[in-house]
Amino acid sequence: MKIAVLGVGLLGGSIALELRRCHPSPEALRLWARRRETLDEAVRLGVCGAEQISLTVEGAVKNADLAVICTPPASVAPLAEEVATVMPGHCVITDVASVKKSIVQLVGETSASGRFIGSHPMAGSHDSGVSSARLGLFKSATCIITPSPLVSSEDLSRVQTFWERLGCRIFTMTPEDHDRVVAAISHLPHAVAAALVNFVCTLPEEPAKFCGSGFRDTTRVAGGPSEMWAEIFMLNKDNILAALSGFAVELERIMMALQKEDVAEITKLLEEARCRRAAIGIGRSADIKTMEAE
Amino acid sequence: MKIAVLGVGLLGGSIALELRRCHPSPEALRLWARRRETLDEAVRLGVCGAEQISLTVEGAVKNADLAVICTPPASVAPLAEEVATVMPGHCVITDVASVKKSIVQLVGETSASGRFIGSHPMAGSHDSGVSSARLGLFKSATCIITPSPLVSSEDLSRVQTFWERLGCRIFTMTPEDHDRVVAAISHLPHAVAAALVNFVCTLPEEPAKFCGSGFRDTTRVAGGPSEMWAEIFMLNKDNILAALSGFAVELERIMMALQKEDVAEITKLLEEARCRRAAIGIGRSADIKTMEAE
Known part of the structure; x- marks a missing residue:
């Protein structure tokens, strides 16, 4: 499974660290961030290799099976729309935001609609930024997934497997719940x-x-x-x-x-x-x- | 310095564990508890030796330089009074309760008055009972001491030294503060x-x-x-x-x-x-x- 991580803070960085440990092949992971400095810092910290970063969304997601949006809540929907226009047709988009109803609604109005499955891994901390990224952050963490009833079981299981491999315990519920x-x-x-x-x-x-x-x-x-x-x-x-x-x-x-x-x-x-x-x-x-x- | 610990829960038990480690001589420590079973459990857990327990307050404090009352707040004053009647004249009494004004007032009305210096080591936890006692509980913990202005510097320093040796950072203030x-x-x-x-x-x-x-x-x-x-x-x-x-x-x-x-x-x-x-x-x-x- 090829993963694109968009947004490289505590969560995006920690996901990258885990993926790099389990799947050292450079093709398995791509990282995108809005700022060049963030990507450089990620490379410097060993969160990913220099060949795994991209300053364009397209470069990060063009071969991805799963795109994980790890930016703050308000930018998830616009970024999902951008991802949907350049990703392969089979790619699934998920996120990590602590709110789901408004995000799922907004994404539902974009071209990303049928390809988005909201996630919320409850693994934050009082730290933030890529410098706080660490292995083990998701171990035994609760991850709530909020699939729409229209999502295929294959797509859902791709998201579920992703979080399970990071160590999360999965629950599914509606965005409202x-x-x-x-x-x-x-x-x-x-x-x-x-x-x-x-x-x-x-x-x-x-x-x-x-x-x-x-x-x-x-x-x-x-x-x-x-x-x-x-x-x-x-x-x-x-x-x-x-x-x-x-x-x-x-x-x-x-x-x-x-x-x-x-x-x-x-x-x-x-x-x-x-x-x-x-x-x-x-x-x-x-x-x-x-x-x-x- | 010979210490009597009165009341053997989380705090009393943890004090005993520390003292036993630093001063293995049996005479250095005496433990009193109201219930025989508590003392037996303390011995069984290695919190103290069988020769260090006493079911009478007098047996625990008769040779003590410092008596540390580790019972719940409401029983500190009556116990201090009992201790004062059977302890050596130079012995100082302190406690560990989370409230000080009411205790200091009540003790002030008893014969323990001039010999009591209130302490509050902030080292509790959600655990309780002697089975939760552990080494290191007081390391870097804040301990607030509330001496009356009449207390001698020698007595105050005895209490202060006691908590410092357990690893506490000491502050002194009035019981009201x-x-x-x-x-x-x-x-x-x-x-x-x-x-x-x-x-x-x-x-x-x-x-x-x-x-x-x-x-x-x-x-x-x-x-x-x-x-x-x-x-x-x-x-x-x-x-x-x-x-x-x-x-x-x-x-x-x-x-x-x-x-x-x-x-x-x-x-x-x-x-x-x-x-x-x-x-x-x-x-x-x-x-x-x-x-x-x-």
Whole structure:
């Protein structure tokens, strides 16, 4: 399978690193980026070989079986349209954006329509840029694929196999369901983490000076690139607003119990949270343990 | 320096492990716990030797230079009083509780008054119990000490040296300042994480099934023991309520910008959070990087 990666940041670069390790043949991979400097940096960092880069979209996709668009959300649809005009007829286009409904809609209005299958590998971090690219980024990451009902099983399986080989666990759902899900588990936590930092770090006592692993972990996602996140927030506005309101209700519940000094109710709310978190099986790993011990 | 550790959970057990490694002589350490089973488990886990445990407070502290109370917050003051009646006159008492003002006040009304110096090593985790005890828990952890102005420099330095040898970075402040600081950096994040779990994990779409490292890290602290946290919440109620209100204002700011589709304002709020978090230097470590790559 020949892959074209368009956009070489954390995700595009990490995909290239994995592909280069598994398929060292130069023909297996092509990288495109808008800026020459980004491609040069990718070569310098060993993300790809000098013969694998292209400054034209056509050069990157003309022999591709799969084109993976790794640019920020707002540029996915225009780029997909451009890719569709120069790629082979059998090529499938996918992406990595954190919002799916608006992208799938926009792409549906272009010539890329029948060839696009949206993907969202949940493998970001607070880092960004090709210099943060690394092997293993996708290992055990959830990847949500949002195929339209018209997609052929062959095309779908090409996208699915691609992510599976990178180490992802695959789920498929509609773009609408995807956007509701990530509003809750990704976009809401980002807003909450940002608000937490903005509150704590502007207090006159400068409490952040003393912070430990609790504050660090709770706010880690707030380290992500702001412009991209603002774009995501705008593109998933309604779901995020609904999630923020639902979260505020839960927070209010804790505040009320505290105001009433209702220790039984506080214990119940905290215990429910503890059990619910334990039930989804995300509490532990050897690495988390190491980290907390710092 | 002979140490008595009273209460053998995550913190007491981890202190014992460190002391045993540095000072293998049996006389250097005594452990007391209310329940025989806890002490037996500590011996079985190698946290201490069988000759180092005591089921009476007197047996644990009678030769001690420093008594470290590692029980939940509400029992610190009564235990300090009991310790004071049976310890040598030169012995200093400290603790590990996450709240200081109420504890220091209560201890001040007992015979332990002049011998107590409150400590708060910020080295907990979502684990609890002696079975979670581990070496390295205190390495680079912040430890806040809240000495009264009447404390002798000799006594203060004994407590300070003790935490420094475990690897802590020491800060001293008043109990009132301590409680405001931890309300912001520890108690508020706990409430926020619990509310986030309680919202996300009760949604009909079950989005938590798909969660990645972002949701996991943002909610990690919600895995802590509920009864102890409810106790902490009650003992630091006013500061936590103030922090919750301040946080709600920041969250509202993000919601308003989103409602107005003011992308410049959203970008600004997220960028401020990103920069503020970066400025406190808690973004990175080799272990965090490993963890995110899972």
